[in-house]
Amino acid sequence: MLIHLLADTPSKVAPIRAIVEPIHRVVPITADGKPSLAPDDVLLIDFDLRNETSIAQVREFLRKAGKLRQKIFIVDRKSHSLVVQAHALEATGTISRPLDRDEVLRRLSRLESATPRNGGDAAPSADLSSNSAAIFSSMFSAIFNGTPIELADAKRATEQIINSVSQGGLTAWLDDVRKHHEGTFQHCLLVSGVATSFAINLGFASDDVYRLGLAATLHDVGKANIPLAILDKPARLDAEEERIMRAHPVHGFDALKAVPGIDAEVLDAVRHHHEYLDGTGYPDALKAPAIADIVRLLTISDIFAALIESRPYKTTMSRAKAYDILNEMGGKLEPALVRAFKPIALSA
Numbered sequence: 001m002l003i004h005l006l007a008d009t010p011s012k013v014a015p016i017r018a019i020v021e022p023i024h025r026v027v028p029i030t031a032d033g034k035p036s037l038a039p040d041d042v043l044l045i046d047f048d049l050r051n052e053t054s055i056a057q058v059r060e061f062l063r064k065a066g067k068l069r070q071k072i073f074i075v076d077r078k079s080h081s082l083v084v085q086a087h088a089l090e091a092t093g094t095i096s097r098p099l100d101r102d103e104v105l106r107r108l109s110r111l112e113s114a115t116p117r118n119g120g121d122a123a124p125s126a127d128l129s130s131n132s133a134a135i136f137s138s139m140f141s142a143i144f145n146g147t148p149i150e151l152a153d154a155k156r157a158t159e160q161i162i163n164s165v166s167q168g169g170l171t172a173w174l175d176d177v178r179k180h181h182e183g184t185f186q187h188c189l190l191v192s193g194v195a196t197s198f199a200i201n202l203g204f205a206s207d208d209v210y211r212l213g214l215a216a217t218l219h220d221v222g223k224a225n226i227p228l229a230i231l232d233k234p235a236r237l238d239a240e241e242e243r244i245m246r247a248h249p250v251h252g253f254d255a256l257k258a259v260p261g262i263d264a265e266v267l268d269a270v271r272h273h274h275e276y277l278d279g280t281g282y283p284d285a286l287k288a289p290a291i292a293d294i295v296r297l298l299t300i301s302d303i304f305a306a307l308i309e310s311r312p313y314k315t316t317m318s319r320a321k322a323y324d325i326l327n328e329m330g331g332k333l334e335p336a337l338v339r340a341f342k343p344i345a346l347s348a
């Protein structure tokens with residue numbers, strides 16, 4: 001794969017080449033040169049985005065370069081503000097510094113496997129989301145029929161979603177899913193896309209991105225046991241319906257706990273994705289110390305995805321409005337994580 005490397009100092013080129021070049025070809029370019037990139041080329045940008053002059057240079061370069069499928073920024077792992085800035089410059093993804101060789105190569109190989117080879121610009125996300133939806137459908141029918149789910153299927157759907165979000169960005173994924181899918185499958189596909197995007201942008205190692213993605217893929221499988229009349233009710237649930245609906249995390253946990261090879265953290269996330277830090281959630285009314293980080297991330301992703309769902313009976317809420325609602329939830333969600341979620345929520 002050909003990677004164009006736009007760096008603000010020549011000294012950044014050699015260390016990146018040392019990591020990437022055995023596998024991919026790296027072409028260093030400068031911001032003042034004339035960009036000659038094809039839409040499918042990968043552009044890796046390593047600029048100090050604390051600096052207004054650098055930001056202006058990158059912005060001007062990207063304007064001249066035109067539409068690009070992949071704009072990956074290298075940013076400091078600890079700085080959420082730099083991740084925000086990268087997204088303000090329309091990053092399709094970020095890689096964290098200090099650079100970890102295996103992590104960088106895994107990220108790039110995911111891009112490579114997701115890049116179309118026919119040179120056309122038709123994003124394959126529609127096929128991918130349909131493929132993933134088919135997997136959701138078979139998982140739900142297994143649970144509905146009381147037969148074991150295939151963990152390999154859930155893993156495959158998660159990988160497809162991570163690839164799609166890494167390749168085309170979250171917005172393309174959300175738009176595609178909302179256009180082609182309905183109801184609970186739409187919700188699950190949206191949550192997985194949002195959660196993996198969140199983890200990638202926080203600079204998580206790929207194993208952790210994958211674990212959160214798998215938890216998101218599986219988080220609502222217990223809804224297979226909830227009547228559709230409740231799941232798809234276009235109005236507020238009454239008290240009895242609410243009681244039935246609130247059992248879905250436990251249904252999911254019960255259906256998954258005996259599945260061979262399932263990760264304990266994933267199981268915990270399935271059971272506890274509706275818990276709140278202040279103890280007002282369900283099913284176990286856990287409080288902050290008992291709620292794991294992965295669960296906190298999943299809960300934020302789940303609420304956000306539920307707010308921006310496309311439903312036939314209501315207008316779709318804007319991502320900005322949905323983010324405002326997350327902010328208004330006070331002590332239920334972790335404020336630092338809600339702040340870190342902002343670039344995901346508001347990325348164009």
Ligand SMILES: [Fe+2]
Nearest residue numbers: 219220273274
């Ligand atoms: Fe749920």
Ligand SMILES: [Fe+2]
Nearest residue numbers: 191219220302
């Ligand atoms: Fe959910």
